[in-house]
Amino acid sequence: MADSPPAIATHNPDLQHHFATMEQQTEAAVMGMWVFLITEIMFFGGMFAGYMIYRFMYYQAWLEGSQHMDFWWGTINTVVLLCSSLTMAAAVRATQLGLRKSTVTLLGITILFGLAFLGIKAIEYYGHIVTDHQFPGPGFRFEGANPSQVEMFFSFYFAMTGFHALHMLIGVGLVAFIAYHAWKGRYGAHYYTPVENVGLYWHFVDIIWIYLYPLFYLISHIHRK
Amino acid sequence: MATTAVATPERENYLNKEYGITSWLFTTDHKRIALLYLITITFFFFIGGFFALLIRLELLTPEGDLLLADTYNKMFTMHGQVMIFFFLIPAVPAVLGNFLIPIMIGAKDLAFPRINLLSWYLLAIGGCLMIYTILSGGVDTGWTFYTPLSTHFLDTHVIAAALAIFIAGFSSILTGLNFIVTIHRMRAPGMTWARLPLFVWANYATSIIQVLGTPVLAITLMMVAMERIFNLGIFNPQLGGDPLLFQHLFWFYSHPAVYIMILPGMGVVSEIVTCFSHKRIFGYKAMALAVIAIAVLGFLVWAHHMFVAGISLYAAMVFSLLSYFVAVPSAIKVFNWTSTMFKGSVSYATPMLYAFGFIGLFTMGGLTGLFLAALGIDVHVTDTYFVVAHFHYIMVGGMVMAYLGGMHFWWPKISGRMYPEFWGRLAAMIIFIGFNLTFFPQFVLGYLGMPRRYWQYSPEFQVLNVLSTAGATILAVGYLLPMVYFLWSMRYGKPAPDNPWNAAGLEWKISSPPSTFNFDETPIVTWEAYNYDEIPQEVPVGR
Amino acid sequence: MSAHIPTKKFLVTVWVSLICLTVLTAAVSYLELGPFNIVLALVIATCKMLLVALFFMGVKYISDKMTIVVIVAGLFWLFILLALSMTDYVSRPWV
Numbered sequence: 005m006a007d008s009p010p011a012i013a014t015h016n017p018d019l020q021h022h023f024a025t026m027e028q029q030t031e032a033a034v035m036g037m038w039v040f041l042i043t044e045i046m047f048f049g050g051m052f053a054g055y056m057i058y059r060f061m062y063y064q065a066w067l068e069g070s071q072h073m074d075f076w077w078g079t080i081n082t083v084v085l086l087c088s089s090l091t092m093a094a095a096v097r098a099t100q101l102g103l104r105k106s107t108v109t110l111l112g113i114t115i116l117f118g119l120a121f122l123g124i125k126a127i128e129y130y131g132h133i134v135t136d137h138q139f140p141g142p143g144f145r146f147e148g149a150n151p152s153q154v155e156m157f158f159s160f161y162f163a164m165t166g167f168h169a170l171h172m173l174i175g176v177g178l179v180a181f182i183a184y185h186a187w188k189g190r191y192g193a194h195y196y197t198p199v200e201n202v203g204l205y206w207h208f209v210d211i212i213w214i215y216l217y218p219l220f221y222l223i224s225h226i227h228r229k
Numbered sequence: 230m231a232t233t234a235v236a237t238p239e240r241e242n243y244l245n246k247e248y249g250i251t252s253w254l255f256t257t258d259h260k261r262i263a264l265l266y267l268i269t270i271t272f273f274f275f276i277g278g279f280f281a282l283l284i285r286l287e288l289l290t291p292e293g294d295l296l297l298a299d300t301y302n303k304m305f306t307m308h309g310q311v312m313i314f315f316f317l318i319p320a321v322p323a324v325l326g327n328f329l330i331p332i333m334i335g336a337k338d339l340a341f342p343r344i345n346l347l348s349w350y351l352l353a354i355g356g357c358l359m360i361y362t363i364l365s366g367g368v369d370t371g372w373t374f375y376t377p378l379s380t381h382f383l384d385t386h387v388i389a390a391a392l393a394i395f396i397a398g399f400s401s402i403l404t405g406l407n408f409i410v411t412i413h414r415m416r417a418p419g420m421t422w423a424r425l426p427l428f429v430w431a432n433y434a435t436s437i438i439q440v441l442g443t444p445v446l447a448i449t450l451m452m453v454a455m456e457r458i459f460n461l462g463i464f465n466p467q468l469g470g471d472p473l474l475f476q477h478l479f480w481f482y483s484h485p486a487v488y489i490m491i492l493p494g495m496g497v498v499s500e501i502v503t504c505f506s507h508k509r510i511f512g513y514k515a516m517a518l519a520v521i522a523i524a525v526l527g528f529l530v531w532a533h534h535m536f537v538a539g540i541s542l543y544a545a546m547v548f549s550l551l552s553y554f555v556a557v558p559s560a561i562k563v564f565n566w567t568s569t570m571f572k573g574s575v576s577y578a579t580p581m582l583y584a585f586g587f588i589g590l591f592t593m594g595g596l597t598g599l600f601l602a603a604l605g606i607d608v609h610v611t612d613t614y615f616v617v618a619h620f621h622y623i624m625v626g627g628m629v630m631a632y633l634g635g636m637h638f639w640w641p642k643i644s645g646r647m648y649p650e651f652w653g654r655l656a657a658m659i660i661f662i663g664f665n666l667t668f669f670p671q672f673v674l675g676y677l678g679m680p681r682r683y684w685q686y687s688p689e690f691q692v693l694n695v696l697s698t699a700g701a702t703i704l705a706v707g708y709l710l711p712m713v714y715f716l717w718s719m720r721y722g723k724p725a726p727d728n729p730w731n732a733a734g735l736e737w738k739i740s741s742p743p744s745t746f747n748f749d750e751t752p753i754v755t756w757e758a759y760n761y762d763e764i765p766q767e768v769p770v771g772r
Numbered sequence: 773m774s775a776h777i778p779t780k781k782f783l784v785t786v787w788v789s790l791i792c793l794t795v796l797t798a799a800v801s802y803l804e805l806g807p808f809n810i811v812l813a814l815v816i817a818t819c820k821m822l823l824v825a826l827f828f829m830g831v832k833y834i835s836d837k838m839t840i841v842v843i844v845a846g847l848f849w850l851f852i853l854l855a856l857s858m859t860d861y862v863s864r865p866w867v
Contacts, residue, residue: 022338022415024751032340032414035839039406042846043444049850050448050478054463056854057474057861079798083791090787093778093828100777141460152462152469159461163452207829214820218813222801225809413838441849477857528852532860542867544860 018195030197037201041208048167048212055160055219062153069157070223072138074128078221081124082213088117089210092179096203099196104189107199111183114206118176125169132158161220168216171209178202242645242742257342258745263328264643265349266319269356271712273315276363278705280308285667285698293685301684302369303385309372310390314397315356317628318486321493322404322439323348325635326432328643330408332736332743333426335417335752340410348403355397362389371682373483376464376475380456388457391450398443398450401489405439408432417735419754426734426758427516431496434520438485438492438527446482449475473539480531488527490624491591492520494631495562498584501638502566504732505581506573507766509759512565519558526555536607545604552602559595563588574766578730579653583634586661590626594619597672612682615675621668630660633711641725645742646718652710660707666700731766733759776833786827793820 016026023029059066095110132138137145140159148154182202185191191199221227239245243260253261283304287295296304327345331338339345362368368390370379379387412425412433452463453475462468464475503510510516532540532548566588575581597619600606610616640648670693675681679690686694728737735752736743756763797816801809825843826832834840 021746022336022340022342028414031836032410035413035836035842036341036406036410038839038842039409039440042842042849043402043406043440045444045846045850046441046853047444047448049853050445050452050481052850053478053853053857054452054474057471057857060858060861061471062469075798079794082794086787086790086794089790089824089828090783093783093786094780097777097780097783100775139459140462150469156462156469159463163455163463167448167451204829207824211821211824214824215814215817218797218801218810218817222797222813223810225802225804227802409842437845441846445853473860474857477860481853481857528849529856532856540860541863543863547856547859 016194026195033197033201034204037204041204044171044208048164051160051164051167052215055164058156058160062150062156065150065153066157067224068148068150069154069161070220071226071228072132072136073161073221073227074131075221075227077124077128078217081121082217084117084121084124085210085213088114088121089207091117092203092206096196096199099186099191099199100193102192104186104192107186107191108183111179111186115176115179115183118172118179122169122172122176125165129162132161164216165220168209168212171212175202175206175209178205240740241744242740243745244645244742246745255346257338257346259327259331259339259342259345260643260743260745262345262349263324266323266327266352269349269353270316270319270324273311273356273359274708276360277308277312277316278708280304280311281701282705284308285701287684288686288694289698291686291688291691291694296684298684299369302371302682303367305682306368306371307363310368310394311359312624313372313486313490314394315352315359317490317624318397318401319352319404320490320628320632321497321635322408322432322435322489323352323400325428325497325632325639326408326435326493327404329639329736330411330429330432331415332739332747333429333734334412334415335420335735335748335754336411336415337746337748339407340415341407344403345407348400348407351396351400351403355393355395355400358389358393358396362386362393365389373479374450374453374475375479376453376456376472377466377470380453380464388454391454395447395450398447401439402443402447405436405443408436409440412436417752417754419752421754422517423514424754424756424758425517426496427499427510427513427520428493428496430517431492431499431520434524435489435492437521437524438489442482442485442489442528445478446486449478449482452478473535476535476538477532480534481528484531484534485524485527487620487623488523490628492523494587494628494635495520497631497635497638498566498587499562500732500734501580501584501634502569503759503761504638504730505578505584506570506575507731507761507764508569508573509757509761510565511568511571512561513758515561516565519561522558523555526551526558530555533602533607536604537611549602549604553599556595556599556602559591563592563595577654578637579648579650579657580634580638580730582654582657582661583630583637586630586657586664587627587634590622590630590664594622594624594627597622610675612680613675614671614679614681617681618668618671618675621671626664626668630664633657633660636711636715638730639736640715640718641729642736642741642743644715644719644722645725646722647725647729648711648718648722649714652714656707656710656714659703659710663700663703663705663707667697667704668700670694670696670700731764733761733764776830778827782827786823790820790823793823 019026020029023032091110091114095107095114098106098110137143138158139162140155144151144155144158146154179202182198186199243258253265256262283296287293287301293301327339365386368385368387370383370387374387374391412429455461456463456465462470464470464472466472499510499516530548530552532544533552536545597615601610601616601619637648637653640646674690674693677690679686725741727739727741738752739747793816797813800812805812831840831843
């Protein structure tokens with residue numbers, strides 16, 4: 005726990021006044037980030053609960069809906085996000101080693117992967133909404149059995165991937181923010197907690213997609229699109 | 230303890246360190262943020278109270294003659310939403326918790342002071358949105374937002390209200406996050422978990438609930454909003470949706486929410502009872518574990534709000550059984566408070582009066598919860614005034630009394646002034662009498678069959694309703710008194726010594742009011758909590 | 773701070789595993805295994821999640837036990853939400 009306050013002479017300029025040591029501050033920041041991530045687990049969890057309940061009730065419609073997902077775009081997007089997690093983890097590593105240029109480059113590539121993900125999602129959404137009229141509500145069209153149940157599938161698809169995409173967008177913003185500060189030389193081996201924490205957020209959003217992918221794209225063995 | 234003459238120059242403290250509105254709006258000092266919260270929640274208490282007044286006025290007569298039916302629906306909805314989300318949930322944690330937790334653990338501030346300020350801004354913004362909702366006509370869904378009424382059948386400002394609560398929810402989440410990290414990481418040397426004041430334990434348990442439960446409310450409100458905007462069918466039976474799914478998700482948060490409301494109050498009562506019995510708490514370990522047990526078990530019982538809604542009988546039996554378990558740690562706490570007083574040196578200052586009120590009224594409210602947890606009884610009294618009385622006994626008889634007790638107990642520390650003890654005790658008595666007169670008749674009404682949320686009722690219920698309204702008037706007077714004399718005391722109250730109550734705890738070792746960084750030197754704790762055997766008892770200030 | 777710093781090679785190895793698991797889950801989805809499709813898919817997803825959490829997020833190297841408790845508690849609470857709500861839906865036809 006806290007040490008007694010040290011002599012002030014040469015302490016880390018990033019040490020905030022209410023902390024006794026840099027170690028205490030870093031541990032607090034990382035723990036705080038994890039507490040925040042579990043709130044996000046529960047936030048998405050509500051939708052996972054709804055998904056699970058309706059899948060239990062309307063399994064056929066879930067099969068049907070899944071067959072209309074863009075299997076290839078979804079798979080490519082999964083790979084894109086995994087690549088972005090690699091570059092993000094590598095960026096944190098680079099910061100820990102004090103490699104400013106590598107850090108900025110890797111963060112930049114992470115942003116590009118993130119934007120690619122969002123771009124592909126936009127393509128998918130355009131197809132679902134405009135081309136196939138699969139957005140739930142009065143404009144929903146589906147030829148086949150149980151259209152309102154399939155509509156429910158699409159409600160969850162848009163809600164869950166929509167919130168995920170929103171989190172991705174925020175993530176891209178956060179990565180851009182720390183990329184800028186990394187470029188300014190703000191971080192290094194002595195202080196990299198913000199990079200680490202943004203990394204945690206980014207990986208968490210990736211994990212959400214790791215579950216969304218099989219839950220929406222891989223339900224049926226038939227992939228029509 | 231010496232009292233200082235008013236003429237001597239004031240020592241620098243967190244209140245006079247800086248003046249000006251920006252020094253308050255941009256502060257990161259946990260003590261100033263606590264006062265910002267105090268102003269906000271007091272404001273919303275008045276608003277919620279105003280709606281309660283209109284409800285009770287309407288219910289003076291059996292006919293619906295004061296308000297339209299739809300307007301009455303708005304009254305009880307807004308009363309519930311404002312009181313729960315903008316008063317009860319923030320009250321003790323954000324005012325007393327914010328102020329005291331860093332001091333009680335020997336720290337200079339919370340772990341994340343800027344996030345603390347952000348939490349207040351979120352509550353204020355959510356509050357502004359709630360004011361907007363009220364001014365543009367209000368919401369009539371009931372505070373529970375049940376679907377498909379809220380999603381498909383009303384054209385009132387449901388989304389605005391949902392958004393206001395969504396934003397306020399994040400205030401709650403961030404406060405909980407801040408407390409958890411603070412209590413884990415910022416304790417002074419020697420301040421082990423086993424030496425923490427029970428107020429800190431209680432807020433820690435509350436923070437666990439805030440962090441794990443509130444996000445589910447957030448997503449549920451989002452789903453209601455999306456349902457309204459995009460005309461989805463997630464909760465609409467006509468489109469294959471299940472209204473009960475909403476209720477499951479809503480109550481997953483809202484049941485633990487009631488523990489968010491009561492646990493901090495229990496922490497306050499533990500502090501007051503030990504001080505005014507001048508005795509160590511009986512069963513410290515049990516008390517600490519009990520609040521954690523309540524926090525955990527509280528997450529397993531939510532469907533007891535849905536017994537007659539259409540859940541399966543087997544699920545109902547499971548939730549009924551679990552609901553009985555959650556009563557056990559609460560009962561342990563009541564026994565331990567009582568045992569603390571036994572052979573203690575009990576004195577009856579205002580905070581202790583509120584603590585007594587809490588113990589008695591919370592017990593009544595809690596026991597009636599057991600009645601409701603029994604399936605057979607619940608079928609008869611659910612959605613009647615029995616339920617209304619039950620939760621008001623806990624939330625008002627329990628929580629609000631604990632909050633007021635805490636405000637009186639720590640007022641000398643917060644403001645540097647003593648409140649007038651005579652008026653304090655008088656107000657406590659008026660509140661106790663007014664409260665019981667308001668809510669005890671409601672138990673009877675509910676048992677006799679008067680439904681809740683009805684704007685007119687069968688004439689045989691009138692006498693009890695009139696008694697209830699009379700009680701509410703007395704209660705209102707009781708609540709106004711502390712507002713007046715607290716404000717009065719800030720100018721004219723006797724300057725407070727550092728430890729007017731001869732209480733144990735780090736907060737009583739620093740000055741009243743504290744300086745901005747709390748401690749001149751980081752304390753090193755070598756004593757157990759509640760070491761009253763080492764503290765001589767003098768006659769406490771305030772007779 | 774004595775943090776664990778992974779090698780570039782290690783990170784790439786984790787990434788390769790993740791890609792392989794993705795290819796596996798995509799390929800397996802073409803098989804008709806009835807109720808096992810979802811089981812297999814979730815098992816593979818959980819393996820991927822563990823790889824990301826343990827090695828990219830560094831959970832394997834966290835020395836502070838309380839942070840681990842925080843993470844496990846979060847997952848357990850999600851489980852409570854899912855499991856207890858399902859008791860209602862699963863048992864409704866039994867009555």
